[in-house]
Amino acid sequence: MSETLGHWVHGAAWDGTSTRTAPVYNPALGTVQKQVRLASTADVDAAVTATAAAWPAWRDASIAKRTTVLFAFRELLNARKEELAAILTAEHGKVLSDALGEIARGLEVVDVACGVGHLLKGTYSENASTDVDVYTLRQPVGVVGVISPFNFPAMVPMWFFPIALAAGNAVVLKPSEKDPTASIWLAELLREAGLPDGVFTVVNGDKEAVDALLVHPDIRSVSFVGSTPIAQYIYTTAAGAGKRVQALGGAKNHMLVLPDADLDLAADAAVNAGFGSAGERCMAVSVVLAVESIADELVAKITERMATLRTGDGTRGCDMGPLITREHRDKVAGYLDIAASDGADVVVDGRGVEVDGAADGFWLGPTLIDRVPLESAVYRDEIFGPVLSVVRVPGYEEGVGIINASVYGNGTAIFTNDGGAARRFQREVEVGMVGINVPIPVPVAYHSFGGWKASLFGDAKAYGPAGFAFFTREKAVTSRWLDPSHGGLNLGFPQNA
Numbered sequence: 228m229s230e231t232l233g234h235w236v237h238g239a240a241w242d243g244t245s246t247r248t249a250p251v252y253n254p255a256l257g258t259v260q261k262q263v264r265l266a267s268t269a270d271v272d273a274a275v276t277a278t279a280a281a282w283p284a285w286r287d288a289s290i291a292k293r294t295t296v297l298f299a300f301r302e303l304l305n306a307r308k309e310e311l312a313a314i315l316t317a318e319h320g321k322v323l324s325d326a327l328g329e330i331a332r333g334l335e336v337v338d339v340a341c342g343v344g345h346l347l348k349g350t351y352s353e354n355a356s357t358d359v360d361v362y363t364l365r366q367p368v369g370v371v372g373v374i375s376p377f378n379f380p381a382m383v384p385m386w387f388f389p390i391a392l393a394a395g396n397a398v399v400l401k402p403s404e405k406d407p408t409a410s411i412w413l414a415e416l417l418r419e420a421g422l423p424d425g426v427f428t429v430v431n432g433d434k435e436a437v438d439a440l441l442v443h444p445d446i447r448s449v450s451f452v453g454s455t456p457i458a459q460y461i462y463t464t465a466a467g468a469g470k471r472v473q474a475l476g477g478a479k480n481h482m483l484v485l486p487d488a489d490l491d492l493a494a495d496a497a498v499n500a501g502f503g504s505a506g507e508r509c510m511a512v513s514v515v516l517a518v519e520s521i522a523d524e525l526v527a528k529i530t531e532r533m534a535t536l537r538t539g540d541g542t543r544g545c546d547m548g549p550l551i552t553r554e555h556r557d558k559v560a561g562y563l564d565i566a567a568s569d570g571a572d573v574v575v576d577g578r579g580v581e582v583d584g585a586a587d588g589f590w591l592g593p594t595l596i597d598r599v600p601l602e603s604a605v606y607r608d609e610i611f612g613p614v615l616s617v618v619r620v621p622g623y624e625e626g627v628g629i630i631n632a633s634v635y636g637n638g639t640a641i642f643t644n645d646g647g648a649a650r651r652f653q654r655e656v657e658v659g660m661v662g663i664n665v666p667i668p669v670p671v672a673y674h675s676f677g678g679w680k681a682s683l684f685g686d687a688k689a690y691g692p693a694g695f696a697f698f699t700r701e702k703a704v705t706s707r708w709l710d711p712s713h714g715g716l717n718l719g720f721p722q723n724a
């Protein structure tokens with residue numbers, strides 16, 4: 228019998244009452260490693276109730292106490308990151324070096340959360356009216372829900388929970404059922420770091436668990452990351468139930484290469500950002516917009532580099548691992564047939580890749596499709612796999628026009644040596660995160676992460692200053708300490724004097 232992973236409630240593993248489970252694969256082997264429990268509505272209710280009971284004591288813990296726990300968590304995670312990386316590689320498939328990169332980007336957010344004392348300072352206006360002071364406080368929201376996707380099982384939860392905890396909230400995390408072990412591992416580490424029992428809860432599950440969280444009366448906010456249709460559903464449902472919501476959705480990221488760009492740099496960037504993590508990144512470059520005069524040369528340089536990539540088991544020093552499930556692998560591979568029937572040129576076909584790994588792994592090699600028509604599903608859909616499309620454009624204007632017409636607006640990049648063109652691009656492009664000669668412009672943790680349009684529902688980005696604002700409520704206090712006189716009765720609207 229394989230292991231069955233449960234939930235994490237009140238500082239301990241908990242099985243709940245639901246008997247429904249889902250398989251968790253090792254995608255490089257193509258075999259089921261364990262089962263994960265799928266919580267029922269009643270399980271979610273019990274888990275949230277336990278978290279709500281633990282919250283007041285954590286809310287009232289001093290900033291010094293909360294920071295001490297986060298700092299200890301940071302040190303433990305840094306010391307044991309290889310252990311977590313091995314879990315990520317075993318369940319997601321990404322290569323070990325990429326798994327360590329994911330953890331490093333999560334640790335950055337923990338670093339910022341350790342500075343919560345500075346970030347939660349309020350404001351103070353002395354004598355706003357005669358003998359009256361006005362000041363603002365930032366207080367925690369309460370029990371906050373986080374629902375995360377499969378592609379960053381450690382980093383995406385860490386975009387939210389360090390800041391939420393630092394600000395004095397309690398957290399209920401519902402990770403992806405496809406790779407749930409990292410969340411339980413992180414929960415154990417938080418306990419070891421001194422987080423009081425009950426303040427961090429993990430509920431494993433699928434739609435039933437998510438739906439229960441979205442409307443639970445004790446859940447005050449929902450932070451979601453996943454595909455666009457689900458993000459839109461989460462936003463509508465949770466906002467309709469009166470919650471604060473930030474729902475980050477899917478993406479189709481364009482990289483515009485102008486004729487004056489360093490084409491070697493651009494080709495390196497396209498390959499790294501197109502095929503890293505097998506293209507299963509919301510900030511992956513999926514479309515290269517190549518200005519026609521340099522398009523042949525750029526495609527040749529990209530093709531040359533792709534020939535050097537090794538696809539295989541993430542534990543063997545390969546460049547690129549498998550896709551998350553067999554179904555997803557087949558769906559992504561299906562776009563090669565669509566490309567051919569839509570008249571695009573399949574330059575590199577990843578279906579024939581030679582793999583350094585088990586025969587049953589969910590493999591698809593790096594794939595390059597040139598001259599992709601804008602009407603093709605290959606261009607329109609978020610494929611979320613190692614498929615890089617090239618669209619040839621006459622010049623800058625047409626390139627920006629295509630990017631701005633996209634329903635998505637997560638990330639984009641321009642490659643050029645012309646500062647004026649780059650400056651114009653950063654101003655004109657309708658996308659939330661922009662790279663200039665940088666392909667995956669994920670902002671550092673003291674800025675905030677989030678896209679525009681169908682890549683983010685709600686108005687709050689993740690982490691950085693936006694994260695602290697999302698996980699706190701501002702309270703304005705108007706205060707007067709009476710000296711022996713007092714004002715007498717006046718039913719008019721208060722006016723300052």
Ligand code: NAD
Pocket residue numbers: 374375376377378379383401402403404432433434437438452453454455457458475476477478508509609611637678682
């Ligand atoms: P997904 O939308 O299938 O799942 C995300 C979460 O929602 C999971 O926890 C899942 O259990 C839950 N879920 C799935 N179907 C649901 C339903 N019908 N009702 C309620 N909950 C449901 O996404 P995924 O496949 O895990 O992740 C890949 C997607 O996430 C891609 O679209 C990618 O672009 C996106 N993503 C976006 C960002 C970003 O910052 N914008 C970051 C990472 C991933």
